[in-house]
Amino acid sequence: MGQLGLDIKQIVAQVLNFILFFLIFKKFIASPFANFLNQEQRKEKEAQDILTKLKQDEESLLQKQVRLKQEMKKEMDKALKEAKKEAELIKNQLITEAKKEADEIKKRAKIQLEDEREKLDRSVKEKLVDLSVAIVNRAFKEYLDDETKKKITQYILANLTKDIIYYEN
């Protein structure tokens, strides 16, 4: 070995040195580093999982939102339709009632008008009769001479009936 230029002692020392280095490296550097790497990898995986879950959640939320929006729109349409129907019903009812009331008022006004007209007619007729009688009375007063008065009196007395009409003074 010595002829080959190899120093056994040195080789053994180097081997020992290497083993020692390997052991120290493994114990104090490689293992913690591997642990750190594993931990980081796990963390990243966890983060990835959370992200995926969040994405899924967001997607489902979006879907839910869309569905909710659709349902809301549907409900709103339904409510609007019902409200419209109800409003139409109330409108029709109100129109009918107003029409009825207007008819009633019209009828009453017509009756009142008719009544007023009748009253006015009667009053005019009465005034006309009063005036006519007053004119006749005046004419009789002015134009009846004694002879005519006598004739009228005689006529009245000649046509007396036995049914005497008394009235208290």
Next chain:
Amino acid sequence: MKIDKSIKESLKKYLAELLKKEKEKITLISAYPLDNTELSPLYEYIPDLKESQISFVIDKKILAGVVIKIGSKVIDLSLSDRLNQLRNKIYEIDR
């Protein structure tokens, strides 16, 4: 205050007489003085007139005919009453 019975009686009698007189009082109202030709149908119509004392009154407002007042009763046979009757009839026709 007490009133004497005899005074009471005479007062009663006097009032009854007055009432009787008032009841028998006859007034004949006409537009002009009536003569016998006009009075005779009236006497036939109301025989009591013959025996009663009549006061004659002239009232031109009645136009013609006569109004007989016997006490509180009235028999209106005047032309103005006829006109009133006519007016009332026209009123009734209108209604």
